[in-house]
Structure formats: structure tokens, C-alpha cells
Amino acid sequence: MSGTPGIGSRESGVGSRASGQRPKLTLATTSLAGCFGCHMSFLDIDERILELVQLYDLRKSPLDDLKTFTGMCDVGLVEGGCCNTHNVHVLREFRTHCRLLVSVGQCAITGGLPAMRNGIPLAELFAESYQKGPTLDTALIPSDEDLPMILDRIYPCHEVVKVDAFLPGCPPSAEIIWEALSAIAEGRPIDIPYRDFKFD
Numbered sequence: 001m002s003g004t005p006g007i008g009s010r011e012s013g014v015g016s017r018a019s020g021q022r023p024k025l026t027l028a029t030t031s032l033a034g035c036f037g038c039h040m041s042f043l044d045i046d047e048r049i050l051e052l053v054q055l056y057d058l059r060k061s062p063l064d065d066l067k068t069f070t071g072m073c074d075v076g077l078v079e080g081g082c083c084n085t086h087n088v089h090v091l092r093e094f095r096t097h098c099r100l101l102v103s104v105g106q107c108a109i110t111g112g113l114p115a116m117r118n119g120i121p122l123a124e125l126f127a128e129s130y131q132k133g134p135t136l137d138t139a140l141i142p143s144d145e146d147l148p149m150i151l152d153r154i155y156p157c158h159e160v161v162k163v164d165a166f167l168p169g170c171p172p173s174a175e176i177i178w179e180a181l182s183a184i185a186e187g188r189p190i191d192i193p194y195r196d197f198k199f200d
């Protein structure tokens with residue numbers, strides 16, 4: 001991903017401050033229709049988290065349990081695609097509040113494993129999930145008005161909002177996530193050889 005457009009570049013407006021002392025950036029993360037594996041991989045940066053907090057102030061994220069934005073954020077990491085209306089709402093809120101939005105992992109980039117349901121009619125999915133399962137003791141399909149509406153298919157993030165950069169993998173390794181975040185903070189291009197992207 002060497003020379004990723006819009007990242008760590010002067011055009012991005014992020015991580016491109018004048019030389020000398022660099023102010024800390026702000027970082028938000030969220031998980032949509034994913035398994036939290038990408039967040040777990042993020043935490044695999046281990047002791048580098050001490051360096052991370054020198055580069056970034058963490059804002060809205062499951063990692064610090066801050067649930068609301070209090071202002072604009074420099075960088076937003078999104079795990080998972082959109083499977084329901086709540087995912088779409090959260091993703092649009094992230095786009096609005098993050099100067100640089102990064103899709104992290106295959107679920108965010110292509111829909112990933114949840115997208116295996118794409119192409120199957122919703123009625124068939126609901127029947128299989130709520131009415132035909134061997135462990136079910138009710139034939140009711142949940143329909144409370146407080147529940148988000150299921151979308152007709154899984155939508156990758158870039159089909160819902162503009163995404164500035166992509167970190168492929170399932171999950172992207174801690175090294176990839178660290179390289180991306182440190183490059184953005186230092187205002188240099190992200191340099192990740194293609195061979196380092198893994199899907200295992």
C-alpha cells in the first residue's frame with residue numbers, strides 16, 4: 001500500500017503538519033458488522049500502545065468506551081460492513097466526524113463473511129434463523145420498532161460513504177495497523193508490502 005493516496009500526504013490534511021513538534025492527532029474506532037477481530041488485532045500492537053498514546057488521543061471507541069463524538073476527529077478506523085440501518089447511521093456519523101476514514105479488514109472492504117448471506121432473500125434468511133432452527137421454541141420473527149432494520153444485503157463501507165484508505169486482511173495484522181497509524185501521525189506515506197497482507 002505504498003503511496004496510499006490521501007494518507008499521510010499533504011493533500012489529506014492529516015499528519016502533514018509542518019516539521020518540528022507535531023501535535024497529537026485524535027483517533028476514533030468502531031465496529032459495524034464485524035467480529036471484533038480487527039480490534040483484537042489492533043490491541044496486538046502490545047507495548048507499542050505506549051507509543052500510540054504519544055501520537056494519538058483516543059476518542060469515541062469501544063477501546064475506551066467513549067460513546068459519543070465531542071468534535072472532529074483526525075482519523076477514524078472502521079471495522080465491519082453495513083448489515084442494518086444502525087450500521088449505516090454509525091458509519092455516516094463517523095464520516096461526518098473523521099477527517100480521514102479508514103476501512104480496516106475485509107468485512108469493511110468487501111462485506112467479508114457476513115456477505116455470505118448476500119443473494120439469499122431476506123424472507124428465507126428470517127425463516128431459517130427464527131422459524132426453522134432445531135433449538136427454537138417460538139416461530140416469531142423479531143419486529144420491535146426499536147430494532148434496526150436489516151438491509152437487503154451487506155454493504156461495504158465505501159458503498160455507503162467516501163472511504164479514504166483501506167487496510168486489507170482478515171484481520172490486518174497488528175504490524176499493518178501500527179504502520180498505518182504511525183505513518184499517518186508522522187505525515188509519511190504508508191509503506192506496507194503486498195506480501196504482508198494475510199487472510200488467515
Ligand code: SF4
Pocket residue numbers: 033034035036037038079080104105106107108112113169170171172
Ligand atoms: S475482517 Fe476478519 S477479523 Fe476483521 S471483523 Fe471481519 S471477520 Fe473479523
